[in-house]
Amino acid sequence: MSIKKFTSFLCAALCALSALVNVTAPTFAQSAENAFRSTAATNVKRATPSSISAPNLPNLPNWPTHSVRILVGFPAGSTPDMIARAISEPLAKELGQPVIVENHVGVAGNLAAQMLSKATDDHTLGILINGNLTTAKLLYPSLGFDPLLDFAPISLIASSPMMLVAPNQLPSGRAFFQAAKEASTHWNYASVGTGSIAHLGMEALKALLPGTEPVHVPYAGNPAVLGAVMAGEIQMALVPLGAGMPLVNSGKIQAIGISGSKSILAPNIPTLSSLGIKGYASDMQVWDALVGPKSLSPQALLRLSKAVSLLNQNSELRNQLFNQGWQLRATNSEGLTNVSVPEYELMKKLIKQLNLKIEP
DSSP: OOOOHHHHHHHHHHHHHHHTTOOOOHHOOOOOOOOHHSSSOSSSSOOTTOOGGGSSOOOOOOOOOSSSEESSSTTSSSSHHHHHHHHHOOOOOOOHHHHHEEEOGGGHHHHHHHHHHHOSOOOOEEEEEHHHHHTTHHTTTSSSOOTSSSSEEEEEEEEEEEEEEEOTOOEEEHHHHHHHHHHHGOEEEEEEEHHHHHHHHHHHHHHTTTTTOEEEEEOOSHHHHHHHHHHOOOOOEEEEEHHHHHHHHSSSSSSEEEEOOOOOOSSSSOOOOGGTTOOOOOTEEEEEEEEEETOOOHHHHHHHHHHHHGGGOOHHHHHHHHTOOOOEEOOOHHHHHHHHHHHHHHHHHHHHHOOOOOOO
8 A cells, every 4th residue: 555545544544533532322411402402403413323324434343342241230139230130141142242240339329320430441331220310419419420411321121110018907098098197297108218219209109198297217128128017117118019019919018009000010009190199100110221321432322222122022031020020111212311301300309309418
């Protein structure tokens, strides 16, 4: 190759690389802006899965070029860990590279989330829970990441309604809420910690039931919460469906109702809305999502979007999650943003009303 031809080739390559550096997957804030902004003109053009096409990208190697890792902020055996490991095999098969799950436990999953926000290798992803993406920054102002600005949404993976449970000796149905109102502050409710979805969900429920004032008692985890309900020490608690159903099915506690609409996960349990709790719809649920850092490349987002969409066709995965009390809900980046951003705004309002702030 002559010096002139080599110089031309090098210039073209550098221009292509420069173009790639300035194109990354949209963050949650950018996705939300694209979805909800008014028709006012904008001079900023952002890449989205639908706007990125192969001819517009430099002719670089396909993604992934080596193994992909999924960070999980909870220990082995936890729900996020179970979900990460459940999707790792089908993702590896579709991507043609190993998918490795790494557990980095700490600060309610926020340690792994912070590590993910700093990743720049284009091959690091994370399974994050609601709290990491909605309440984390609101409760921990000095947290080392901003969930709206530092992550690229890939897809919702699975969700489960919250279930309101109570001791068997208490009334059921609508009579339960009348009893709760009459008891006022003499009843207690449990959660897995201040600022958790169970805590904030109960406060949202109380706001819809004037005169109902059970006192919050935090516990170390759902097993302890359910044990207290069984013993009659606690009169009510919101727990994930998968955590509470074994005790409900065995007759050790009762299910009052579930958040959201009727669920195939628990077809015999009424919705809280059907019991007269209007306005308490799908806002209160637990979910896990596949997320990348804001530096995630368009190639990665495209491949992942395709790979994740195929999860919905995996009956074995669907059944595995279903048996654990979870519904497979693989969507896309827009689907995740449509769930997380409204929940963020709801939690922001609740946390402000409660004047909550927790520093690590």
